[in-house]
Amino acid sequence: MSLDRRVTFYHAPQTRSSGTLALLKELGADYDLRLINLRAGEQRQPAYLAINPMGKVPAIRHGEALVSEQGAIFIYLADLYPEAGLAPAIGDPLRGPYLRWLVFYGSSFEPAVTDRSLGREPAPLARSPYGSFDDVLKTLDNQLEKGPYLLGERFTAADVLWGSALAWTTGFGLVPKTPAIERYLGKVTTRPVFARVAERDAQWAAEHAAAAGQG
Structure with missing residues (x-):
């Protein structure tokens, strides 16, 4: 079936x-x-x-x-x-790194960016889920230096997540646009899908704003 x-x-x-x-x-x-x-x-x-x-x-x-x-x-x-x-299969040597970077986003990157954006000191290293903001950024930046994608030459779903995330975090000044990040964004977010999503989202956002204003 x-x-x-x-x-x-x-x-x-x-x-x-x-x-x-x-x-x-x-x-x-x-x-x-x-x-x-x-x-x-x-x-x-x-x-x-x-x-x-x-x-x-x-x-x-x-x-x-x-x-x-x-x-x-x-x-x-x-x-x-x-x-x-877009997903390395179980048994593929890239499967482990692929999962690592998908999980690293939510477990380390997001908490680090949130603390930084709010001006909060991270928890002591022994209790911090991500260590330090600088460690998170350095770990990511070092991986992107290997490029062109997170897993080297292979484009995966992890790149869709990170391309989207880095576009808005650098856009709001929450994450510095290092040379590696800038090159990565130029490679990932210029894919046609990203432009189509941005255009459709803008239309929906305008409709939602109008609907909320009438409520």
């Missing part, structure tokens, strides 16, 4: 979930879109809290499976569409 791979994707424009939208398009995935209007507070309404009690996007539903957290979503979707070639 063939697997029904169509997913339901919960998305708010111009948020972290934009990276997931880019991934769905890179994969050529079948999906139903459910837009969440953050301006109207839909993410805190019971209907969406039943999907993700954290009230955050992105989230996906595939059959009876609900998946939240960006790293988990990227792993799930790229494995669901193996023919797209």
